[in-house]
Amino acid sequence: MKKVIISLLAILSMLSQNTLAQNSGIQFGAKAGINYSSLNLSFTDLDKNKTGIHMGAFARINTSKIFAIQPELIYSKKGAQVNYSLDFLTGNLALDLHYLDLPVLGVVKLNNTFSLHAGPYASLLLDSKLKHNSNIPFLNLSYDLGTSLFSKMDYGVIAGGEMKFGNLGAGLRYNYGLGKVEKVKQLLNTDFTLTNARNTVWQVYATYTF
Numbered sequence: 001m002k003k004v005i006i007s008l009l010a011i012l013s014m015l016s017q018n019t020l021a022q023n024s025g026i027q028f029g030a031k032a033g034i035n036y037s038s039l040n041l042s043f044t045d046l047d048k049n050k051t052g053i054h055m056g057a058f059a060r061i062n063t064s065k066i067f068a069i070q071p072e073l074i075y076s077k078k079g080a081q082v083n084y085s086l087d088f089l090t091g092n093l094a095l096d097l098h099y100l101d102l103p104v105l106g107v108v109k110l111n112n113t114f115s116l117h118a119g120p121y122a123s124l125l126l127d128s129k130l131k132h133n134s135n136i137p138f139l140n141l142s143y144d145l146g147t148s149l150f151s152k153m154d155y156g157v158i159a160g161g162e163m164k165f166g167n168l169g170a171g172l173r174y175n176y177g178l179g180k181v182e183k184v185k186q187l188l189n190t191d192f193t194l195t196n197a198r199n200t201v202w203q204v205y206a207t208y209t210f
Contacts, residue, residue: 027060029169031074033205039080039095039181039197050094052077054203060107068107070117075126076101078199091134097150097181097199099123103158115162117173123154123199154179154199162207169207176200 035052056074063069081094105119128145160173177199 025062027062027209029058029060029207029209031056031058031072031205031207033171033203035076035078036202036204037078037080038200039195040177040200048081048083048092050079050081052079052096054101054205056101058207060209066109068109070103070105070107072101072103072105074101074103075099076123076201078201079128089134089136089139091132091136091139094131094133096129096131098126098128099154099199100126105158113163113165115164116160117162117171118159119157121156121158121175123156125150125152125154149183150181151179151183154181156199160203164207164209167209169209171203171205171207173203173205174201175203 032053032055035054036049037052038049054074054076056072058070058072061069061071076099077096078099079095079097081092083092084090101121101123103119103121105117108116110116125147128147128150130143130145132139132141134140154177156175156177156179158173158175160171162169162171179198180195181197181199182195
């Protein structure tokens with residue numbers, strides 16, 4: 001994760017060249033916010049939303065006064081959790097999925113303040129962890145699952161809106177995953193997965209445009 005953050009900071013440094021932005025009609029910026037994610041499991045109601053973070057950089061290519069194309073490079077922590085309560089034990093199991101997201105969005109500018117965003121995204125799985133937290137400290141454990149159990153690539157669609165106040169902005173988005181999170185297996189030459197888990201994420205974020 002540290003390498004991802006360092007890489008994003010390097011990208012932000014390169015994107016902050018004001019001369020390029022002024023001469024080409026391209027604006028660059030940074031963004032960060034909170035994820036509210038789940039895995040959209042259809043066979044159980046135990047899958048609960050969990051919070052995570054996202055951060056990264058974007059470029060807004062203004063093609064006209066009312067439309068722009070906005071590619072982004074975002075580190076995003078997704079996943080889900082299950083809460084439980086027994087006679088003597090309460091706690092939760094949380095699955096953290098660390099992705100590098102690449103959305104390419106169309107931006108429709110309604111006015112100088114409000115805009116609507118929509119488009120596809122692709123994601124690369126960087127790492128995954130399973131954490132158990134409870135009221136009994138010695139049972140609190142964390143397992144690094146790596147990337148072997150889950151699909152390395154994900155994809156989906158994004159829709160949302162944003163408000164802009166000078167160089168600052170704030171937005172709300174919904175990410176709907178179309179790819180299965182679980183790695184596809186084969187049995188008798190047939191592909192299958194044990195679950196149909198898909199990433200679904202609400203995002204609240206703030207931006208700064210250079």
